[in-house]
Amino acid sequence: xxxxxxxxxxxxxxxxxxxxxxxxxxxxxxxxxxxxxxxxxxxxxxxxxxxxxxxxxxxxxxxxxxxxxxxxxxxxxxxxxxxxxxxxxxxxxxxxxxxxxxxxxxxxxxxxxxxxxxxxxxxxxxxxxxxxxxxxxxxxxxxxxxxxxxxxxxxxxxxxxxxxxxxxxxxxxxxxxxxx
Amino acid sequence: xxxxxxxxxxxxxxxxxxxxxxxxxxxxxxxxxxxxxxxxxxxxxxxxxxxxxxxxxxxxxxxxxxxxxxxxxxxxxxxxxxxxxxxxxxxxxxxxxxxxxxxxxxxxxxxxxxxxxxxxxxxxxxxxxxxxxxxxxxxxxxxxxxxxxxxxxxxxxxxxxxxxxxxxxxxxxxxxxxxxxxxxxxxxxxxxxxxxxxxxxxxxxxxxxxxxxxxxxxxxxxxxxxxxxxxxxxxx
Numbered sequence: 001x002x003x004x005x006x007x008x009x010x011x012x013x014x015x016x017x018x019x020x021x022x023x024x025x026x027x028x029x030x031x032x033x034x035x036x037x038x039x040x041x042x043x044x045x046x047x048x049x050x051x052x053x054x055x056x057x058x059x060x061x062x063x064x065x066x067x068x069x070x071x072x073x074x075x076x077x078x079x080x081x082x083x084x085x086x087x088x089x090x091x092x093x094x095x096x097x098x099x100x101x102x103x104x105x106x107x108x109x110x111x112x113x114x115x116x117x118x119x120x121x122x123x124x125x126x127x128x129x130x131x132x133x134x135x136x137x138x139x140x141x142x143x144x145x146x147x148x149x150x151x152x153x154x155x156x157x158x159x160x161x162x163x164x165x166x167x168x169x170x171x172x173x174x175x176x177x178x179x180x
Numbered sequence: 181x182x183x184x185x186x187x188x189x190x191x192x193x194x195x196x197x198x199x200x201x202x203x204x205x206x207x208x209x210x211x212x213x214x215x216x217x218x219x220x221x222x223x224x225x226x227x228x229x230x231x232x233x234x235x236x237x238x239x240x241x242x243x244x245x246x247x248x249x250x251x252x253x254x255x256x257x258x259x260x261x262x263x264x265x266x267x268x269x270x271x272x273x274x275x276x277x278x279x280x281x282x283x284x285x286x287x288x289x290x291x292x293x294x295x296x297x298x299x300x301x302x303x304x305x306x307x308x309x310x311x312x313x314x315x316x317x318x319x320x321x322x323x324x325x326x327x328x329x330x331x332x333x334x335x336x337x338x339x340x341x342x343x344x345x346x347x348x349x350x351x352x353x354x355x356x357x358x359x360x361x362x363x364x365x366x367x368x369x370x371x372x373x374x375x376x377x378x379x380x381x382x383x384x385x386x387x388x389x390x391x392x393x394x395x396x397x398x399x400x401x402x403x404x405x406x407x408x409x410x411x412x413x414x415x416x
Contacts, residue, residue: 019256019257022256023247026247026250030242030246030247031239031240031241031242032234032235032237032239033234034239034240034241034242034246035234035237035238035239035240036234036237038240039237040199044243048242048243048245048246051242051246052246052249052250052253055246055250056250056253056254059250059254070227070228070231070232071231071232073231073232073234073235074227074228074231074232074234074235075227075231077231077234077235078197078227078231081199081234085199085202089202089203089206120228120231120232121232121233121235121236123232124229124230124232124233125233125236139198140233142198142199142200143198143199143230143233144233146199147199147200148200148202149200152200167195167198167200168191168194168195171191171194171195171198172190174229175190175194175226175229178229
């Protein structure tokens with residue numbers, strides 16, 4: 001909560017083009033956001049590019065942020081993820097699938113992770129626990145690794161139609177749970 | 181595809197945020213987003229829902245050059261150049277900068293570590309909304325146990341009779357006598373220092389209460405006037 005308030009203040013100052021606040025914002029969040037980009041892209045150089053692009057966007061788009069849009073960290077993470085997904089899609093066009101390291105997603109959070117969680121994060125993890133293991137893993141694989149339906153199907157040796165159903169129903173039920 | 185269908189809009193937005201909407205479908209969806217403000221709201225609500233999943237990731241140290249590139253692209257950090265003067269040669273010394281960079285990176289990593297983890301790693305914090313008998317919130321109490329303090333924010337100004345004081349008490353577990361935490365103001369935020377005795381009992385305390393006392397506080401060390409406000413403690 002305190003961290004959220006601090007980041008909100010820094011984002012608001014960034015929106016007013018305060019370079020020092022922006023630098024501080026970077027200091028506080030870049031290591032976490034880099035982890036999200038790395039998770040999707042696997043490669044250091046590509047993840048660095050995604051992070052760089054994302055922070056340029058954050059500088060320009062800070063005015064768009066308001067706290068009703070959720071936590072500042074989640075907002076920034078979304079920008080990083082979309083950039084990482086864009087880069088990933090471009091990469092995949094250039095290289096065959098099996099060049100990409102598809103290590104298993106660690107659905108158990110590390111102890112550090114648990115401590116970082118905000119109320120919202122705790123809530124979504126609780127809601128994910130309501131899904132069955134396969135549904136949950138499929139959604140987490142998609143989120144953290146940026147896998148497509150086809151890749152998920154191949155990866156989990158599950159028919160494509162089943163994957164699509166798991167994701168659709170899984171997301172619906174997470175939404176229902178979060179809105180309860 | 182009928183993009184006006186409610187179910188479909190929800191599903192597409194969800195998969196856009198999740199990342200499984202890809203290729204042409206993703207591009208098409210992004211074009212649609214530019215024109216459709218309501219669809220942007222649906223996406224934004226999914227971003228809020230799924231975004232927190234990123235918080236659990238273990239941070240990874242970012243190479244220094246990323247920040248330098250960001251600054252360069254935005255044209256920031258130009259003022260550093262102005263400092264080049266009498267000490268030009270030292271200033272331009274690669275060794276100096278290399279060592280400073282190493283030190284700065286370490287300091288930064290440590291600072292980030294402290295900022296992100298230390299408060300929650302070391303202690304829980306507690307908050308209490310202190311209400312009157314009509315459930316009207318009067319103060320918000322929030323501990324800062326890193327500094328053995330509790331900060332009292334005024335939510336609604338109260339009227340304090342002349343010659344009286346509001347005294348804040350902790351109600352320990354097991355029905356033992358309330359422990360005074362100090363006097364609080366009806367109209368101004370206040371920070372109170374907590375004794376070690378209070379800090380150790382906080383985790384099991386039943387809550388906080390405010391009583392009306394003579395000016396200067398209770399003369400006996402126990403509440404002497406009526407308890408007008410109270411609130412349960414919640415750990416953060």
